[in-house]
Structure formats: structure tokens, C-alpha cells
Amino acid sequence: MAAQIVVNIENQPGSMARVVAALRRFGLSPSRHRIQSAGNGLSRLVLIADGPFSPGELIEKLGDVKGVRQVVSVAPANGATGATPILARPTPLKDPEEDLVKSIVANYPRILHIIEKYEATLSSDRDRATRLKRLGQKVGARMLQNDESLFNSGSIHEALQTAVVPALIPISDAEAMGSEIRTSISIFTRRRVNTIRQIFGNTANRCDFMSGLIQGMINLSPSLPKVNVEEHACRTNGDDCCVFRVMA
Numbered sequence: 001m002a003a004q005i006v007v008n009i010e011n012q013p014g015s016m017a018r019v020v021a022a023l024r025r026f027g028l029s030p031s032r033h034r035i036q037s038a039g040n041g042l043s044r045l046v047l048i049a050d051g052p053f054s055p056g057e058l059i060e061k062l063g064d065v066k067g068v069r070q071v072v073s074v075a076p077a078n079g080a081t082g083a084t085p086i087l088a089r090p091t092p093l094k095d096p097e098e099d100l101v102k103s104i105v106a107n108y109p110r111i112l113h114i115i116e117k118y119e120a121t122l123s124s125d126r127d128r129a130t131r132l133k134r135l136g137q138k139v140g141a142r143m144l145q146n147d148e149s150l151f152n153s154g155s156i157h158e159a160l161q162t163a164v165v166p167a168l169i170p171i172s173d174a175e176a177m178g179s180e181i182r183t184s185i186s187i188f189t190r191r192r193v194n195t196i197r198q199i200f201g202n203t204a205n206r207c208d209f210m211s212g213l214i215q216g217m218i219n220l221s222p223s224l225p226k227v228n229v230e231e232h233a234c235r236t237n238g239d240d241c242c243v244f245r246v247m248a
């Protein structure tokens with residue numbers, strides 16, 4: 001049976017090859033394709049493939065392929081019955097950072113190289129701080145999404161102590177004090193880049209990813225107030241420790 005598969009993929013080398021490889025793994029043989037611009041750095045890829053056709057699984061598998069941002073439709077390609085698309089409504093557009101977040105969570109705590117690679121793509125210092133914090137939030141939310149001690153916490157301090165600190169220990173010597181997290185060392189403060197930046201009088205790299213991580217974790221809890229986390233002191237600025245203040 002032939003199927004028509006329509007996906008929106010990122011305009012990056014390898015995106016289409018990964019879709020084709022995923023279809024092959026699924027037992028389908030792509031025979032024809034058409035590709036057109038879908039705007040916003042995306043291309044719409046229409047593929048005709050032969051083989052066993054189980055739309056539900058196919059949609060799920062394709063959604064997990066790196067570079068696929070959206071599965072638009074999956075349908076029988078040439079049914080005499082006037083083929084109606086199986087998935088008429090497209091799946092939600094994936095967060096462009098979804099694959100990055102997944103990879104950080106999967107590699108935790110060996111994540112510094114991944115974050116540094118991402119940092120290298122950020123242009124200005126302001127952009128760097130905002131985007132790193134946002135990335136940290138997404139990772140934190142993903143890491144503790146099933147954490148019972150977080151959901152059972154009755155206060156911010158309890159959540160910090162029972163859920164956040166244990167999650168941060170593999171990358172720092174985190175301690176909870178009131179509604180603050182303090183670290184005197186972390187994978188972000190030992191970096192050579194910090195020393196170099198300080199010698200040349202630039203703003204040092206602060207621990208924006210860590211602030212985001214803590215904020216993303218706490219904000220998962222349905223019972224605690226929504227918080228913002230700011231770093232008030234930082235080792236890379238010469239302070240004794242990094243102080244992350246959780247503010248409701």
C-alpha cells in the first residue's frame with residue numbers, strides 16, 4: 001500500500017535524509033518526493049512511500065525525528081475510495097529547541113559541551129543571557145516532570161531542598177538556604193572562558209543556564225507560586241559563591 005507523508009522539516013543539511021531513513025526503518029520505501037519552501041526556515045516535504053501503513057505509529061516516529069518540526073498529514077496515497085487524510089489536523093509545531101532540550105536531558109550531567117556549542121551560536125551578551133536562561137527553564141521542567149518530592153513540597157525551601165538540590169548535585173555543590181541556592185563550584189564556574197573574559201575586561205559569563213534550570217524546576221509545581229530566579233552573586237565575578245535567589 002502506498003502512503004503520502006507530508007512533514008515540515010528544518011532547512012538544515014540532513015533533515016530530509018533522516019526522514020527517509022526513518023521511513024525505511026519503519027519498513028516503507030519512499031519512491032517519490034516533492035519539496036517546497038514553507039517559510040520560517042522550514043521546508044514542506046511530501047513523500048510517497050510503499051509498504052505497511054500504520055498511521056498512528058508513523059506519526060509518532062516521524063515526530064521524533066531530528067529536524068522534523070511538524071507532521072502535517074499521513075494518508076493512503078492512491079486509494080480508489082477517495083483517500084481522506086488520516087491526520088487532517090497537523091500536529092502542533094514542535095519547539096525548535098525541543099531536540100536540544102532532549103539531548104541535554106539525555107546527557108545530563110555531561111552537558112557542558114552541548115551548552116557551549118549552543119552558546120557559540122548566540123550573538124550578543126544580552127541575547128546569550130536570555131536564551132541560556134530560557135533553555136535552562138525548559139531543561140529543568142523536563143528533568144523534574146515526574147518528581148514526586150517536588151509535587152509534594154509545601155514551600156519553596158522544601159522544594160529546593162528535596163527536589164532541586166538533588167537534581168543539581170551532579171553539576172555543582174548546590175545547597176539550599178532559605179529561598180536561595182548557593183554553589184561554590186559548578187560546571188559553569190570552572191570554565192577557562194570566564195577567566196579569559198575577565199582578563200580582557202568583558203562581562204564575565206554568569207550562570208544563566210543554572211538560574212533557568214532552578215526556575216524551570218520550581219515552576220513545574222502546581223501548588224507553589226510562580227517564581228523568577230536571579231543570580232545575585234557569581235563566582236565568575238569574583239564573589240565567594242553563586243547565589244541564586246528564588247523570588248515568588
Ligand SMILES: [Zn+2]
Nearest residue numbers: 207234235242
Ligand atoms: Zn555564577
